[in-house]
Structures are given as structure tokens and as C-alpha cells.
Amino acid sequence: MNWPVVWKSVFTINKSSESLDNDYRIVHNIIWTNEKLHNIGKINNPHCKFCDKDSIENLEHMILDCKSVKNLHELILDFIEVFFQSSGFGIDDFHQWLLFGYPVLNEANNLFLIFIFSFARLAIIKRRVLFLNEATRVDLCILFKTLLTKHMNYLYQYMSTHGNRHIYLLLFSMNSYIEINDRVHVKFN
């Protein structure tokens, strides 16, 4: 594991404070998973509430292995394919990005890729909190799309009002998924 790269990705500027906080908790492994809650006697069993009764819910299960996150994985795999047409990537890379964030690299669309993986994690954790606290089941893919789109809009407004609209355009206008008129639209397939 290349920790300096992981850290850099965690603290990438222009993430939302909520996703920054979430990434920090994941990298430090301080999410209260059912496995951890069970270990300290707070709940009766360590199993995942979203899939099989036998799966132990730890961070890896939650983000990578749970059946209930596979639709989100597929959505993101389809979505990012266009950015890797020349280089390609392996499934191990993909899992690493999901768990620890997409690295900060000197490449086109880098910040957008960082956002995608950061908001994927945030959607997974948020969905779980909504379910455990309020017994509300939300669609993970819709939640992810909503969070990412909301942030792309927030950033656009923020940078525009601070005289940095041109930088936003520089960062994201080469990206065929982003359409800007009065608002920012992220064109998911």
C-alpha cells in the first residue's frame, strides 16, 4: 500500500467536508461496522443486514463484497471505462480505489475520478446509516448519482462566485459526462 498516495487522495481539495470526513474514517478503519459493534458487545451478531445472514460486516464486506453493492460497482465500472480506453485497469485496482480512494495523478479528469470513488464510499455508508437509524431503504445507485451531481453543482457555484469558473471548466469541461448550462448535469448512462 502506498500510504502517501492514499493520504493525498483523502485530503484532495474540493471534496465536500462530508466525503472528506467519511474518507478519513474509512482509511483509519474507524467506521462502526457490525463486526466491531459485536466485538464490544453492543449488538447480538456481526452479520451484514443487507445480504446473507452469514456474512460478517466489516469494511471490506461493506464496500467490496456485499451483494447489495454490486449494482453500484457495475454502474461505476461502466461509467469510468471511457477514461481508461488506452491504459485499462485491473479489478484489483478498482477494489483499491473503492476502498482507499482514487490516487492524485497528473492526468485529465483526475479530480472527477477522485470524486466518483469518494462519493461511492459516501453513498454506501450513508445508505447504511439511513437503514440502521431510520429503517429507510434507499437505492444505492440513485444515492450515488445524487451525491455526485449535487457536489459537482456545489463546486461549480462555489468556484464561480470566487472567480474560478475558468478553473472549473478547465478541470471538467473535457469530460463528456459533464454538461453545463444554468446547472451542471452529470450524464449517467
Ligand SMILES: [Zn+2]
Ligand atoms: Zn452484505
